[in-house]
Amino acid sequence: MKTINRSFAWSILGLFLSVHAISPRAAAQAKPRQIVLKGARLIDGTGRPAIESSVIVLEGDHVVAAGKAGTVSIPKDAEVRDVSGKTIMPALINLHGHLGLSSNGADNVAGNYTQENVLKQLNKYLSYGVATVTSLGQDEDEIYKIRDAQHAGTLGGARLYTAGRGFLEYTGKTYPNDHRYRPQTPDEARADVRELAPHHPDFLKMWVDDGLGHGVKIKPEVYQAIIDEAHKQHIRVFAHEFYLNDAKALLATGLDGFAHSIRDQPVDQDVMQTMKARGVFLIPTLVRDEVLFAYADNLKWLDDPFFQAGYDPAAIAFVRSPQNVEKGRKDPDIAKYRAGLEMAKKNLKTLSDAGVKIAFGTDSGIPTRFPGYFEHRELQLMVEAGLTPMQAIVAATGTNAEILGGAKTFGTLQPGRRADFLVLDANPLDDIHNTEKLAAVWQSGKIVPSVSAITMSGN
Ligand SMILES: [Zn+2]
Numbered sequence: 291m292k293t294i295n296r297s298f299a300w301s302i303l304g305l306f307l308s309v310h311a312i313s314p315r316a317a318a319q320a321k322p323r324q325i326v327l328k329g330a331r332l333i334d335g336t337g338r339p340a341i342e343s344s345v346i347v348l349e350g351d352h353v354v355a356a357g358k359a360g361t362v363s364i365p366k367d368a369e370v371r372d373v374s375g376k377t378i379m380p381a382l383i384n385l386h387g388h389l390g391l392s393s394n395g396a397d398n399v400a401g402n403y404t405q406e407n408v409l410k411q412l413n414k415y416l417s418y419g420v421a422t423v424t425s426l427g428q429d430e431d432e433i434y435k436i437r438d439a440q441h442a443g444t445l446g447g448a449r450l451y452t453a454g455r456g457f458l459e460y461t462g463k464t465y466p467n468d469h470r471y472r473p474q475t476p477d478e479a480r481a482d483v484r485e486l487a488p489h490h491p492d493f494l495k496m497w498v499d500d501g502l503g504h505g506v507k508i509k510p511e512v513y514q515a516i517i518d519e520a521h522k523q524h525i526r527v528f529a530h531e532f533y534l535n536d537a538k539a540l541l542a543t544g545l546d547g548f549a550h551s552i553r554d555q556p557v558d559q560d561v562m563q564t565m566k567a568r569g570v571f572l573i574p575t576l577v578r579d580e581v582l583f584a585y586a587d588n589l590k591w592l593d594d595p596f597f598q599a600g601y602d603p604a605a606i607a608f609v610r611s612p613q614n615v616e617k618g619r620k621d622p623d624i625a626k627y628r629a630g631l632e633m634a635k636k637n638l639k640t641l642s643d644a645g646v647k648i649a650f651g652t653d654s655g656i657p658t659r660f661p662g663y664f665e666h667r668e669l670q671l672m673v674e675a676g677l678t679p680m681q682a683i684v685a686a687t688g689t690n691a692e693i694l695g696g697a698k699t700f701g702t703l704q705p706g707r708r709a710d711f712l713v714l715d716a717n718p719l720d721d722i723h724n725t726e727k728l729a730a731v732w733q734s735g736k737i738v739p740s741v742s743a744i745t746m747s748g749n
Pocket residue numbers: 386387388426653
């Protein structure tokens with residue numbers, strides 16, 4: 291995979307620099323500090339049961355040991371912090387987000403796609419405990435330079451992966467500066483994929499949908515060519531889909547992952563078995579289906595202080611404004627949105643019970659879909675759908691890291707993985723809403739500003 295090759299290249303580069311740039315004596319002096327976190331309940335992201343009283347040893351940016359107190363030795367010179375009563379779990383990974391479309395979470399105007407706005411959103415994600423995000427198909431080409439600089443360690447925020455410019459049929463632009471590919475024939479599709487490939491996108495994203503009958507769906511021969519050509523270029527393909535019949539046709543064509551739930555009718559045995567046999571995953575994005583009516587219905591979470599703490603008051607005022615609420619209420623499709631969410635939840639539970647790989651993503655970052663808070667809301671909706679809190683957490687941590695090709699480097703709290711984690715004041719296995727009791731966010735072994743810290747300091 292190109293992704294793995296690139297990360298591999300970075301680690302070789304890092305190894306080269308560490309071996310050649312520092313003398314052995316300096317290296318010994320510069321040994322990264324060790325920090326021990328002692329006494330917390332540990333949820334490690336693998337799905338193994340939580341460890342009630344744990345010891346986690348960090349060295350520099352990664353975990354070197356984690357386990358039950360008494361089974362992990364505490365290094366002599368380490369700084370030991372007592373975190374008894376807290377719960378530690380891996381930081382969240384969002385496999386379906388968007389960047390650069392809004393400057394404050396709600397506005398949608400030309401010129402929003404700037405490095406400054408992209409970084410602002412990556413920092414917003416991180417402040418809510420989302421340490422990794424995949425931007426799925428609405429980026430401009432400058433995203434690659436941002437991604438590469440960020441992976442090299444010169445830019446902060448949630449760690450970025452991108453699908454670059456996506457593929458769809460709709461002829462109109464749905465946001466200013468919409469530069470997605472719109473191939474009309476299989477030949478055009480192949481040419482577009484070959485133009486995209488040299489940028490080394492982490493995935494390819496395409497839309498296979500008619501927007502509840504309001505748009506034109508991409509033709510099967512065109513998306514078949516996209517998938518085929520992408521696979522020749524070693525790029526995995528994610529599809530936005532809605533209908534069961536499209537999901538089946540996409541599976542038959544070799545699709546790698548569904549970027550949304552199937553929302554028109556219950557999934558059948560055929561879909562379940564194919565997904566399971568081929569390891570095709572589902573990103574449920576339930577909160578994406580909820581937000582379509584959330585403002586019209588004035589849902590309870592709009593008053594959640596954890597939501598209100600993180601965003602520009604003007605953006606929140608906009609989504610709650612009488613005009614926006616009225617617009618939502620008058621949307622002729624609102625009943626279909628509510629039904630779509632219910633079908634998505636039902637299908638999530640069915641697919642999860644059947645042993646299909648469940649990933650985690652939100653479609654946040656689109657204007658009015660707030661990056662950071664929506665990931666916590668998604669966990670809650672997955673639990674409402676019938677998953678256990680542990681299943682929802684594993685989807686958002688270990689499973690997503692595996693899909694990103696990073697199972698050995700991040701996503702779980704095991705030796706050798708990056709120290710990206712959340713410190714919580716209460717146990718999310720008792721109540722998934724407790725992921726909002728965010729005491730601290732750590733990324734690569736360091737505490738970063740979190741939304742709770744920001745609130746406490748009055749900003
Ligand atoms: Zn999306």
